[in-house]
Amino acid sequence: MSDDPDKSNRNNKISLAEVAKAAGVSKMTASRVLRDEGGFSEKTRAKVMVEVDRLGYLPNRLATVFAGGKKSTFVGVSIPELGNEIFAQVLEGIDRKLGAFGHQTVLGLTEHEIDHEEKWIETVLSWQPAGLIVTGRSHSPKAIQMLRGAGIPLVEIWDFNSSPLDMCVGLNHFDSGYSMGRYLAGMEYRKFGYVGTSHDVANAATARLNGFSKAIEDANGRLEKQLLLKDTPGFYTGFYGTEQLLAAHRDIEAIFYQNDNMAIGGLQYTQKIGLRVPDDIGIAGWGDLPISAIQPYRLTSIAVPHLKIGQIAAEMVLAQINGEPVKSAKDVGFRLIPGSTVLKPTARA
Amino acid sequence: MSDDPDKSNRNNKISLAEVAKAAGVSKMTASRVLRDEGGFSEKTRAKVMVEVDRLGYLPNRLATVFAGGKKSTFVGVSIPELGNEIFAQVLEGIDRKLGAFGHQTVLGLTEHEIDHEEKWIETVLSWQPAGLIVTGRSHSPKAIQMLRGAGIPLVEIWDFNSSPLDMCVGLNHFDSGYSMGRYLAGMEYRKFGYVGTSHDVANAATARLNGFSKAIEDANGRLEKQLLLKDTPGFYTGFYGTEQLLAAHRDIEAIFYQNDNMAIGGLQYTQKIGLRVPDDIGIAGWGDLPISAIQPYRLTSIAVPHLKIGQIAAEMVLAQINGEPVKSAKDVGFRLIPGSTVLKPTARA
DNA sequence: ACGTGTTGAGTTACCCGTAACGTTACGTTA
DNA sequence: TAACGTAACGTTACGGGTAACTCAACACGT
Numbered sequence: 001m002s003d004d005p006d007k008s009n010r011n012n013k014i015s016l017a018e019v020a021k022a023a024g025v026s027k028m029t030a031s032r033v034l035r036d037e038g039g040f041s042e043k044t045r046a047k048v049m050v051e052v053d054r055l056g057y058l059p060n061r062l063a064t065v066f067a068g069g070k071k072s073t074f075v076g077v078s079i080p081e082l083g084n085e086i087f088a089q090v091l092e093g094i095d096r097k098l099g100a101f102g103h104q105t106v107l108g109l110t111e112h113e114i115d116h117e118e119k120w121i122e123t124v125l126s127w128q129p130a131g132l133i134v135t136g137r138s139h140s141p142k143a144i145q146m147l148r149g150a151g152i153p154l155v156e157i158w159d160f161n162s163s164p165l166d167m168c169v170g171l172n173h174f175d176s177g178y179s180m181g182r183y184l185a186g187m188e189y190r191k192f193g194y195v196g197t198s199h200d201v202a203n204a205a206t207a208r209l210n211g212f213s214k215a216i217e218d219a220n221g222r223l224e225k226q227l228l229l230k231d232t233p234g235f236y237t238g239f240y241g242t243e244q245l246l247a248a249h250r251d252i253e254a255i256f257y258q259n260d261n262m263a264i265g266g267l268q269y270t271q272k273i274g275l276r277v278p279d280d281i282g283i284a285g286w287g288d289l290p291i292s293a294i295q296p297y298r299l300t301s302i303a304v305p306h307l308k309i310g311q312i313a314a315e316m317v318l319a320q321i322n323g324e325p326v327k328s329a330k331d332v333g334f335r336l337i338p339g340s341t342v343l344k345p346t347a348r349a
Numbered sequence: 350m351s352d353d354p355d356k357s358n359r360n361n362k363i364s365l366a367e368v369a370k371a372a373g374v375s376k377m378t379a380s381r382v383l384r385d386e387g388g389f390s391e392k393t394r395a396k397v398m399v400e401v402d403r404l405g406y407l408p409n410r411l412a413t414v415f416a417g418g419k420k421s422t423f424v425g426v427s428i429p430e431l432g433n434e435i436f437a438q439v440l441e442g443i444d445r446k447l448g449a450f451g452h453q454t455v456l457g458l459t460e461h462e463i464d465h466e467e468k469w470i471e472t473v474l475s476w477q478p479a480g481l482i483v484t485g486r487s488h489s490p491k492a493i494q495m496l497r498g499a500g501i502p503l504v505e506i507w508d509f510n511s512s513p514l515d516m517c518v519g520l521n522h523f524d525s526g527y528s529m530g531r532y533l534a535g536m537e538y539r540k541f542g543y544v545g546t547s548h549d550v551a552n553a554a555t556a557r558l559n560g561f562s563k564a565i566e567d568a569n570g571r572l573e574k575q576l577l578l579k580d581t582p583g584f585y586t587g588f589y590g591t592e593q594l595l596a597a598h599r600d601i602e603a604i605f606y607q608n609d610n611m612a613i614g615g616l617q618y619t620q621k622i623g624l625r626v627p628d629d630i631g632i633a634g635w636g637d638l639p640i641s642a643i644q645p646y647r648l649t650s651i652a653v654p655h656l657k658i659g660q661i662a663a664e665m666v667l668a669q670i671n672g673e674p675v676k677s678a679k680d681v682g683f684r685l686i687p688g689s690t691v692l693k694p695t696a697r698a
Numbered sequence: 699a700c701g702t703g704t705t706g707a708g709t710t711a712c713c714c715g716t717a718a719c720g721t722t723a724c725g726t727t728a
Numbered sequence: 729t730a731a732c733g734t735a736a737c738g739t740t741a742c743g744g745g746t747a748a749c750t751c752a753a754c755a756c757g758t
Contacts, residue, residue, distance in 0.1 A: 013500070015714060026738050031716065039736065056498045061475040063714035066415050066743060072476075074455070082441040085434060092431040095458050104472065105456040106423070109444050123453065126410040127421075149405050151362070235643040261640075268643045291610075291640060294584040294617045364744060375708050380745065390706065412744035415713055419746095 014057045022051040034059065065128060071152065075131045075317055076124035078108040078117055083232050084259070086287050086306050087135070090157065093310020094133060101318050103130065110135070112203060118143040125150050131317035136203060137161045137168075153320035155313045159204045160331045167320070169312045169330040176302045176334045177208035180256055180284055181215025183300075183336055188345045189254040189282055192216050192223045195241035195266060196258030197233045205233075205258050208286060212256050224249045233258050238265025246273075254282030254342060260289040260301055267297065267341065282342035292339075300339030305332050363406045371400040383408065414477060420501065424480045424666055425473035427457040427466055432581050433608070435636050435655050436484070439506065442659020443482060450667050452479065459484070461552060467492040474499050480666035485552060486510045486517075502669035504662045508553045509680045516669070517678040518661045525651045525683045526557035529605055529633055530564025532649075532685055537694045538603040538631055541565050541572045544590035544615060545607030546582045554582075554607050557635060561605050573598045582607050587614025595622075603631030603691060609638040609650055616646065616690065631691035641688075649688030654681050 020030035025044060032039050033048040051057070065072050075098050079087045095105045106129065108120040118140040124132070125146060131153040139147065147154055147165055154166035161168045184192065194212060196205055209225070216223045226245035231237045238257055242265065246252060257263035263285030267277060275281050277297060285292060288303035309332055319326045369379035374393060381388050382397040400406070414421045424447050428436045444454045455478065457469035467489040473481070474495055480502040488496065496503055496514055503515035510517045533541065543561065545554055558574070565572045575594035580586045587606055591614070595601060606612035612634030616626060624630050626646060634641060637652035658681055668675045 017714075027715080028717095028739080029737055032737090035716090041736065044736080056494065058471070058495065058498075059475050060477060060714060062411055062415055062421070062477055064716075066411055066713090066745095067715040068717080069743065072411070073472075074476075077456075082431070082437040082444075085437070088431040088434070088437040091456075092458065095431075095456055099458065099469075102472075104476075107440075107444055107454040107456050109441065109448065120448075122407065123422075123451075126408050127423075127453075128409065128411050145405065146407065149407075235639045239643060264640070265643055268645065271645065290584050291613070294588060294614055296617065296620065366744075376745075377709080377747095378707055381707090384746090388706065393706075409744055412713095413746075415715095415743090416745040417747080418713060 013060070014055045015060070016057070019048065019051045019055055019057045022055060023047045071130040071321075072128050073103045074106050074124075074127055074129040075103050075133060075314075076106045076108060076121075076129045077132075078110050078120055078134045080110050080112045080135055081232070082109065083234065085261070085289055086259070086304065089306040090135075090310040090313075093307040094314045095310075097311050097314035098318070103318070114138060114140050114143070118146075121146055130321050131155075133157060133313050133317060137164070138203070153317045155316050157309055157313045159207065160329070162329055164329055167316045167326060167328045169309055169316065169332060171304060171309075171332050171334050173204040173207035174211035174214075176286070176304075177211025177213075177256075178215045179211070179334070179336055180208075180286070180302060181212040182219070183338075184254050184256065184282065184284060184342060185215060185219035185221055187254070187282065187342050189342070190219075190221045191249070191251050191253045192221055193245045193249065193252040193255040194223060194225045194257075195228075195238060195245055195255060195262055196225075197228050197231050197237060208258070224252060234261050235265040235268075238262030239269045240265075242266035242269040252281070254284065256284045256286075258286065260285035260287045260292045260299060263299055263301070263341075264291060264295065267295070267299070277341050278343040279348050284339075284342060288335075288337050292337075297341045298337070298339040300342045301337045303335040303337050308332055362409070363404045364409070365406070368397065368400045368404055368406045371404060372396040420479040420670075421477050422452045423455050423473075423476055423478040424452050424482060424663075425455045425457060425470075425478045426481075427459050427469055427483045429459050429461045429484055430581070431458065432583065434610070434638055435608070435653065438655040439484075439659040439662075442656040443663045444659075446660050446663035447667070452667070463487065463489050463492070467495075470495055479670050480504075482506060482662050482666060486513070487552070502666045504665050506658055506662045508556065509678070511678055513678055515677070516665045516675060518658055518665065518681060519679075520653060520658075520681050520683050522553040522556035523560035523563075525635070525653075526560030526562075526605075527564045528560070528683070528685055529557075529635070529651060530561040531568070532687075533603050533605070533631065533633060533691060534564060534568035534570055536603070536631065536691050538691070539568075539570045540598075540600050540602045541570055542594045542598065542601040542604040543572060543574045543606075544577075544587060544594055544604060544611055545574075546577050546580050546586060557607070573601060583610050584614040584617075587611030588618045589614075591615035591618040601630070603633065605633045605635075607635065609634035609636045609641045609648060612648055612650070612690075613640060613644065616644070616648070626690050627692040628697050633688075633691055637684075637686050641686075646690045647686070647688040649691045650686045652684040652686050657681055 016030050017027050020027045030048050033045050079091050082088045110117040121143050133155045135158045137156050137159045156164050156168045158170045160170040160172050226241050228237050228241050267283050277283055285299050285301040288301040292299035292301055316326050365379055366376050369376045379397050382394050428440050431437045459466040470492050482504045484507045486505050486508045505513050505517045507519045509519040509521045575590050577586050577590050616632050626632055634648050634650040637650040641648035665675050
């Protein structure tokens, strides 16, 4: 007898069969009641629900997915790290949206490592997720093959890409770097510095640096880079990176940082050694974090709609799950925040 | 025949049966090869692996869990929000550790709402997770019932609790607030302010405020509270909360904030209106975020081992999954950072 | 040539739900 | 009262793996 619930199942949880038996109905009837599918009397419904409560039955969605050949309600989301506030915000945007539509986020921190990402993709795909959101556009060949073969909605976020594997939402990091470079060159700075962390891989920060570098080149400026290997891009790193950069190149007039946190670290360092901002040195960040707006100086930066990126990514996945037509690539753009940490020479001391 | 793979399965993925057929072996043999369980010849292994690669087979872990009556490798982790850097760090600590041991984090943002948490618990339990980590110790009755009945490792984090539902790691928030209150009273401040966000529920921030309040009371001080309803505890909130508090009570000598971000917002406000810190007013935060160390002033704060909380929580879950004996409650403590934003009156202007 | 042990591989029975279909009980209508 | 419709519920067959068991083939010592 297939409904036999007598021998308790392997993880001694209450199964549908046990509820059904206790209620004196068949598994199928109990299932219909629980799914409120109709085809049962009120009396039956009541009997079943009493037992559900009494036994503390919790449905096993694994079995549902299995039986129905459906996808799960999981959406895999890979993010490089959470130490970076921006990524945390993107993740929050994603999870809020997904959660509101009954989906769950399965997290993967890749730590900017492609191999890490590949391994995570393999694992998460084995759980039959309903969709995938990955940060960045560079993946290992095997990862690309798996993503292609998965047959589920996929969104690459952060780095805008006009020909994504499936869908994409982000911004053009090269352009944002170029934009900042041109802006600073327009302030008639000529000797530039860049402070960031290790860029082994072709990631978004590298694209920003390349764009920045190109703009400086186009303006016949000079650029000194200070890359801190294997360090997290935070306040300390910005502080010490600036110290190192200025120790090596005393004549630098303006510094562009990988992100706002590092820029604020740099700002504090310049203040500590008595350099005035922007009179003696210009400081520019990237990301426009809340902290940047509350500093004594309004930090010159690039504002990025991070929450929006997360939300749109989640919406794209949800729409495709529901079979709605989806625009496959969305550029959310960026906005240069002039701030008060850079200035024209006429206005400088 | 149970191995018949002829009709492709419902989500047209490659199944083990298809691999087995292509390799000319039984499902079971293919399964053994993939799990490297032994009981097959090298020749057989090669045949199977060739087909695995050729067909791009990815295992279906749903089926594995289902068949084996095992738990999944999911660990549900509920966090109130990610806007707060500390929680993001805790989450990072958890996911790093879990990921290193082949587990996946299923995220749940509760937004400090117990009902939200209850709903999330129900959903995540239906996926048969291997363990659960939840933030905070106050749960709805139904949530408690579900957690009790789940029969999986459970860690309540953040708020230390000597009699947890199962396991617990965190710190005593009341004590940390009391500690700060006593420290400030020792600086001979007498008129205190508190700036935080809405405390409908009995959460950790409320406990801190209560502890602080008690210490002030014990020292015969006066305390004015400024609670901003339904706002996120960030820089802006600290900035405007301080404005409101000082507008109503001009004689306040020292302010304690719900967290460092808010304190830094307050610090900026006091500077904006020309108050000197700590001469005119004392400022104290909570959490000791990296940003606090890099400010012009070293912020007086309470340092909390956030990464450690996440790591220990993950370790507790992993240990219990592996059947190892686990200490059920761990107080990670806190450390008062004297900083330079409060001072004895003799040293004040 | 024979029994025996070892090893490789097949069989069967589940796991827990759901879809599809079959059956029963009862009410309606001619 | 036979014939039929329909609501309510039961039965069966998966789905993709795994555990436990069975069986066949072969090497080996005697």
